Amino acid sequence: SQQGEEDPQALSIQEGENATMNCSYKTSINNLQWYRQNSGRGLVHLILIRSNEREKHSGRLRVTLDTSKKSSSLLITASRAADTASYFCATESWETSGSRLTFGEGTQLTVNP
């Protein structure tokens, strides 16, 4: 079963607006990561936030993590048409057999020019 649930499943906004995507998860984690997937392509790592961090920035991306609520959000500011893609949150857990990354079902973001 999927680790997390993402909300919303689809989001359509105008260029220049901000986009916020939310992710919830169920088990304890070492870190949470966000990935982007353009249509028909592989996944690209965007940002990683560790379990002891609450907020992280990278360019136009802002990620928050609330481990007490087991939730995270990804904010993309000043969106561009090129940001149109699917965005996935993924939780990483380190086990004796190695690290495992478990994905949510993703949010399809459409940025209209």
Added chain:
Amino acid sequence: NAGVTQTPKFQVLKTGQSMTLQCAQDMNHNSMYWYRQDPGMGLRLIYYSASEGTTDKGEVPNGYNVSRLNKREFSLRLESAAPSQTSVYFCASRGADTLYGYTFGSGTRLTVV
């Protein structure tokens, strides 16, 4: 360019046929992974290898086998393909630096008829 290379990119199989999906990475990463992605869903872990010589089952291992041939290569084998294995398969690798996420290949689109 450094990264994860998957072959083939596309494949059509008849039910019952076998095939091996190849994956190689040139980043000296210890851990490698195989995921499948079905329409409208996130990625689900099939098998992973934390280091050369070790492999472990993920969330959906039934119908698959893997081989960690060496540090660079991790193959996924379908012994007797079934229509339920129609999917896009992604290979990924992860290094020891916990500040970075996973690196994904561009995927293999497999159709079983």
